[in-house]
Amino acid sequence: MKRIAVSIGDLNGIGIELALRHHREACTICQPLYLIDEQMLKQAATLLNAEIPSDFEILAPEAESFTIRPGRVDAAAGAYSFASFRTAVELAAQRECAALCTLPIHKQAWELADLPYKGHTDALRDFFGAEAIMMLGCPRMYVALYTEHIPLRRVPEAIEAEKLTRFLLDFRRESRIREPIAVLGLNPHAGDGGVLGDEEHIIRRAIEEANTRLLQDPASQIRKRLFEGPLVPDVAFAPRSRRRYRHYVAMYHDQGLIPLKALYFDESINVSLNLPILRTSVDHGTAFDIAYKNADPKALSYLNALRYAAEYGR
Amino acid sequence: MKRIAVSIGDLNGIGIELALRHHREACTICQPLYLIDEQMLKQAATLLNAEIPSDFEILAPEAESFTIRPGRVDAAAGAYSFASFRTAVELAAQRECAALCTLPIHKQAWELADLPYKGHTDALRDFFGAEAIMMLGCPRMYVALYTEHIPLRRVPEAIEAEKLTRFLLDFRRESRIREPIAVLGLNPHAGDGGVLGDEEHIIRRAIEEANTRLLQDPASQIRKRLFEGPLVPDVAFAPRSRRRYRHYVAMYHDQGLIPLKALYFDESINVSLNLPILRTSVDHGTAFDIAYKNADPKALSYLNALRYAAEYGR
Numbered sequence: 001m002k003r004i005a006v007s008i009g010d011l012n013g014i015g016i017e018l019a020l021r022h023h024r025e026a027c028t029i030c031q032p033l034y035l036i037d038e039q040m041l042k043q044a045a046t047l048l049n050a051e052i053p054s055d056f057e058i059l060a061p062e063a064e065s066f067t068i069r070p071g072r073v074d075a076a077a078g079a080y081s082f083a084s085f086r087t088a089v090e091l092a093a094q095r096e097c098a099a100l101c102t103l104p105i106h107k108q109a110w111e112l113a114d115l116p117y118k119g120h121t122d123a124l125r126d127f128f129g130a131e132a133i134m135m136l137g138c139p140r141m142y143v144a145l146y147t148e149h150i151p152l153r154r155v156p157e158a159i160e161a162e163k164l165t166r167f168l169l170d171f172r173r174e175s176r177i178r179e180p181i182a183v184l185g186l187n188p189h190a191g192d193g194g195v196l197g198d199e200e201h202i203i204r205r206a207i208e209e210a211n212t213r214l215l216q217d218p219a220s221q222i223r224k225r226l227f228e229g230p231l232v233p234d235v236a237f238a239p240r241s242r243r244r245y246r247h248y249v250a251m252y253h254d255q256g257l258i259p260l261k262a263l264y265f266d267e268s269i270n271v272s273l274n275l276p277i278l279r280t281s282v283d284h285g286t287a288f289d290i291a292y293k294n295a296d297p298k299a300l301s302y303l304n305a306l307r308y309a310a311e312y313g314r
Numbered sequence: 315m316k317r318i319a320v321s322i323g324d325l326n327g328i329g330i331e332l333a334l335r336h337h338r339e340a341c342t343i344c345q346p347l348y349l350i351d352e353q354m355l356k357q358a359a360t361l362l363n364a365e366i367p368s369d370f371e372i373l374a375p376e377a378e379s380f381t382i383r384p385g386r387v388d389a390a391a392g393a394y395s396f397a398s399f400r401t402a403v404e405l406a407a408q409r410e411c412a413a414l415c416t417l418p419i420h421k422q423a424w425e426l427a428d429l430p431y432k433g434h435t436d437a438l439r440d441f442f443g444a445e446a447i448m449m450l451g452c453p454r455m456y457v458a459l460y461t462e463h464i465p466l467r468r469v470p471e472a473i474e475a476e477k478l479t480r481f482l483l484d485f486r487r488e489s490r491i492r493e494p495i496a497v498l499g500l501n502p503h504a505g506d507g508g509v510l511g512d513e514e515h516i517i518r519r520a521i522e523e524a525n526t527r528l529l530q531d532p533a534s535q536i537r538k539r540l541f542e543g544p545l546v547p548d549v550a551f552a553p554r555s556r557r558r559y560r561h562y563v564a565m566y567h568d569q570g571l572i573p574l575k576a577l578y579f580d581e582s583i584n585v586s587l588n589l590p591i592l593r594t595s596v597d598h599g600t601a602f603d604i605a606y607k608n609a610d611p612k613a614l615s616y617l618n619a620l621r622y623a624a625e626y627g628r
Contacts, residue, residue, distance in 0.1 A: 148502075149506075151501050151510050152469070152470060152500050153470040153511065153513075155466065188462075188571075191465070197467065199467075234568050234574075234575050235575065237572055238575040238576060238579040239580075242576075254547045254548050254569065255568065257502075257548035258547055258569065258573050259572050
C-alpha cells in the first residue's frame, strides 16, 4: 500500500477531525502519514472527544505548538499549517511518500503568519518553479482548467493555439488518461460557425495539433485521437455527453467549476498535475463554522483525494 | 381551464408526435388548440399509427399542405411551421388564447422557405418590436439570460448598471416572482474583491438600484429586497444554494445554461417574457433522427411548457 503524506491543514478548522474520524477508511486506501506533532494531536483529539488510533502514524513539522481555538483565524495556526504542508511536500519530493494530500488551510491565517503565498497551489508553483495544471473533480467527472484565476475579460485573449496544444498534451500525460477528452469551446454554441465568436478556430487547431503529436509520440502508446471538440459548452455537460466523457478541458474557471459543483459538490477534489510531485486536496475550506462541533462533516472529498493520491502517486 | 395555442412545429420532426401522444395529459393542464389543418393531421397520425383523439381541437393555418417526409429539411415544412406559429401568435395577441406554446421548428427549413427569421424568438422581436427576455428552466430552477447570443469577449462590456437594473425589474415583473432572485457575478469568485475582475461593482450597483425601485413601487406590493448578489458563480449552483434560490439571472449564455442542462436537461423549457404575449417552448429541437420512429420521445419539456403557459398566461 502506498504511503501518502497528509498535511494537516489549519488546526482551528475541520481537517484534523476528518483525519481522526476517517483514519480507518483512509487505511483501506493507503498508508497515511500525518504531518502533526504529538502534543497538537492530543490537544485536538481531546477537544474532539476522539480516540487516537494506535496506528495513527505522525511526523512533527518544524513549527511552534499553540492553543487550538476552533474557528479562529490565527497566525500560529497559519504558520503551523504551512510547516505541515512544507514537510509533506518534502517527503513527496524525496519519494518518501508517493504523493501529498492536503487538508484545508486558511488563506487569511497564512497572511497573518506573513507567508508570501495565497494558498497551496501558489506555494507549489514557487517551490518547483513550474506551472501546475489544476484539475478538479471526482471519479465520475474531472475538469482541467486551461485558464484559472483571471478576470473573464482576459480569457479570450489567453486562448493561444501552441499554449493550448501543450496544455492538452501535458494534461493527458500527467493524468494518464487513455480515453476521449472533451475540449470545450469558448463561446455560446461553440461560436455557431463564427457568428458567435471565433476563438473556436484556435481551439480546433490546438486539438488537431495535440492529436497529431500524441499519435506520433511512441512513448504515449496511444493509437487514437483522444482530444475531441471544441464542444458546445452547455451541451457538453448534459447527461448524454457525460456518458461519453469523464475528462473535460475547460477554457475558463466557471465553465468547468459551475457544472462540477452543481453535480458533484461534496465528492470533488483538487489535483495539482504537471509538478515533480503529485498533490491532491479536498475541495472545501476549513469550515470554521462547524469545526470541533461534532458535526460529523462529510469525508467524501477527503477520501477521494486519498484515493487519487494512492492510485496515481509514484 | 385556460386555452393555449400550440404551434405544431416542423411536421417532418417530432412535434406532432408529442402533441398526439400526450394530448390526454395536456388536457389535464389546459385546453390546447393545435394550429394544424385536418389533412396534415390525418397524414401525420397515419404515419405514426396513432389515433386522433375526438377532442383534439384544431385550427388550420394559412399554408400549403405537403407530403410529410420524416427527418427531411424541407421548404414546405418550414413554411407550414411558420404559418402555424404566426397564427398561434395572433390568437394569443387577440386574447383568444391565454398564451402560446411552440413545438420545435427547423431553422434551416425556415431558411429554405425564405423566411427572414433565425427562429421563434427572433420573429417575436420583430412582430412586437420589443426585446424579449429569455428565461429557461423547469419548476426546480429557472435562469434568465442578461446577455444571450453574443461572443464571450463581448460580454464584459455589455454589463451596464442601468440596463441591468431595468432587466432585473422587467424580469421580476413579468415572471411575477415574489421570492429571492440570485443575480450572478461575472468573474471567478465574483471578482474576489476586484482582484479577478471588477464588473461586480456594476452588478452590485444595479442590484441595489433594482431593490430600491422595487420597494418604492407600490404596484409591486413587494416589501423585501428580492435581488441578491452578485453571487460567486460556481457556488451559486451547488446544492445548498439551490435550496435557497429557484430563479437566477445569468450574465451570459453558458453561465446559466451549463448548469441548467447539466442538472435538468430533459425537463427544461424556454420562456419568452416581456412581450405583449406569453410564449413558452420545449427546449429541444425537431429530433429528426427519431421522428416517426415510435421512439416515444420524452414529453417532460413539452408538458412543462404547457404548464407554465397555463399558469402564467393571461
